Amino acid sequence: MPVQKIPLVDVKAQYAPLIPELQQRFAQVLEDGQFVLGPNVKAFEKEAAAYLGVPASIGVANGTDALVLVLDAMEIGPGDEVICPSFTFYATAEAIARRGAIPVFAEIDPATYNLDPEDVDRRISARTKAIMPVHLFGRPASLEELARFGIPQIEDAAQAFGAPGTGTTGVASTYSFYPTKNLFGLGDGGLVAVTDEELGERVRMLRFHGSRDKVDFHLVGYNSRLDEVQAAALRVFLPHLAEWNALRREAAERYRELGLGDLVDMPDDDPGHVYHLVVSRHPDRDRIVAALKEAGIGCATYYLPPLHLQPALRYLGYHEGSFPETERLARENFSVPIWAGISAEQQERVVDTVRAAVGSRVA
Ligand SMILES: Cc1ncc(COP(=O)(O)O)c(C=O)c1O
Incomplete structure (x- = not known):
């Protein structure tokens, strides 16, 4: 199958x-x-x-x-x-x-x-x-x-x-x-x-x-x-939004329970977070992204180049190095599937795939 x-x-x-x-x-x-x-x-x-x-x-x-x-x-x-x-x-x-x-x-x-x-x-x-x-x-x-x-x-x-x-x-x-x-x-x-x-x-x-x-x-x-x-x-x-947002928070929590945060740098929870996306970071994110794609799992990366380096905004005079944290996050972040109703089995497969890609715990 x-x-x-x-x-x-x-x-x-x-x-x-x-x-x-x-x-x-x-x-x-x-x-x-x-x-x-x-x-x-x-x-x-x-x-x-x-x-x-x-x-x-x-x-x-x-x-x-x-x-x-x-x-x-x-x-x-x-x-x-x-x-x-x-x-x-x-x-x-x-x-x-x-x-x-x-x-x-x-x-x-x-x-x-x-x-x-x-x-x-x-x-x-x-x-x-x-x-x-x-x-x-x-x-x-x-x-x-x-x-x-x-x-x-x-x-x-x-x-x-x-x-x-x-x-x-x-x-x-x-x-x-x-x-x-x-x-x-x-x-x-x-x-x-x-x-x-x-x-x-x-x-x-x-x-x-x-x-x-x-x-x-x-x-x-x-x-x-x-x-x-x-x-x-x-x-x-x-x-339905309150319930949907609660389900998103539950799904994010489940990613934590499944150990995603031990494999990659997953930001701590904030009680107000409604998890439009679950975005984590890892220095070797391209390997993780490739593994997720290979396994048929949706994933995305965000804002590279960040806005201060976008062609249309170059006139503002920023350059590479203007925002080191922003630039590093843009190179390292990736998101994993989330919506109101994603199943535990689906999330397990996501985390297993990340685990196999990362191979070892992040210090
Ligand atoms: C942070 C942020 N601002 C503004 C927008 C613009 O919204 P829209 O695509 O509806 O124009 C989006 C979404 O696409 C967004 O994510």
């Missing part, structure tokens, strides 16, 4: 039991015939805000636009600086640069992979308008420590919907519903959650050409709206 493949993430396993409910909701959308900013978007915005514990949220086209719209609503643009990590998905810094502002990178804490507050402190200048921490791989960044600098925070929470302790410290948090995320849509989608309703009102206008009523256009805005069909699906998924 051929060996069963194990994907990096099995999104269908999560939504398959919900297909009948999705079909019902989609039938209702067809019945209503309101495809743009219809009742599902309005309801989802309320439900998401309640879930996140913030006064309002605004559905937008994707997680990248969510960042751009917040920066625009804060009037951050040319000459302004925004501090963010270099070890993150490109969209984080791209959104800052898209506004004509300057992404100022800061080093990560190698124990958490998230922004190192001490290095952030060193990079603050008179032009710093915001700090953009990323809750990378689902692990909350050090928001409280960053808050003591008194600079507005925009939380890039694309990978961390519902992570405890996130979403309420910054002026806004942004989310992506790309189909592999913890809370996912069936296509692109995004959300801005705000703690400041006035800022939310500006984002709401900006996503719709700077208008409230399609008559008066107050701002030069965008056309960036969450789709009604996606909102209908998200309303089906949101009530």
Whole structure:
């Protein structure tokens, strides 16, 4: 019998039991015939805000636009600086640069992979308008420590919907519903959650050409709206998110019990971590990645080259060696399969494969 493949993430396993409910909701959308900013978007915005514990949220086209719209609503643009990590998905810094502002990178804490507050402190200048921490791989960044600098925070929470302790410290948090995320849509989608309703009102206008009523256009805005069909699906998924995130945490814990942390450097748990991904590191990660692929097991590596070395951002003037921890992590990290519902047997096979590849314990 051929060996069963194990994907990096099995999104269908999560939504398959919900297909009948999705079909019902989609039938209702067809019945209503309101495809743009219809009742599902309005309801989802309320439900998401309640879930996140913030006064309002605004559905937008994707997680990248969510960042751009917040920066625009804060009037951050040319000459302004925004501090963010270099070890993150490109969209984080791209959104800052898209506004004509300057992404100022800061080093990560190698124990958490998230922004190192001490290095952030060193990079603050008179032009710093915001700090953009990323809750990378689902692990909350050090928001409280960053808050003591008194600079507005925009939380890039694309990978961390519902992570405890996130979403309420910054002026806004942004989310992506790309189909592999913890809370996912069936296509692109995004959300801005705000703690400041006035800022939310500006984002709401900006996503719709700077208008409230399609008559008066107050701002030069965008056309960036969450789709009604996606909102209908998200309303089906949101009530399951707490359970899905709990299952992800259980799966991460099981990787620890199976000994993954003895074979490779697996970061300590954080109670707020919702494990969008389980990312570990090993100096010989290419051997591990090759072994996992050979065994039909999904695995991925992240952010090499890191953002400060990406061709489009070379103009910022960073070079190899600018961020040693970031660069080392980019060379050493790899992820193993995780989703809400991965089985113990699947996880055992993953760890056995890593064990065979590594051969011996890391000191
Ligand atoms: C950290 C981070 N920021 C921003 C984004 C952008 O989200 P989207 O792909 O929905 O534009 C993503 C996801 O892809 C991400 O992982």
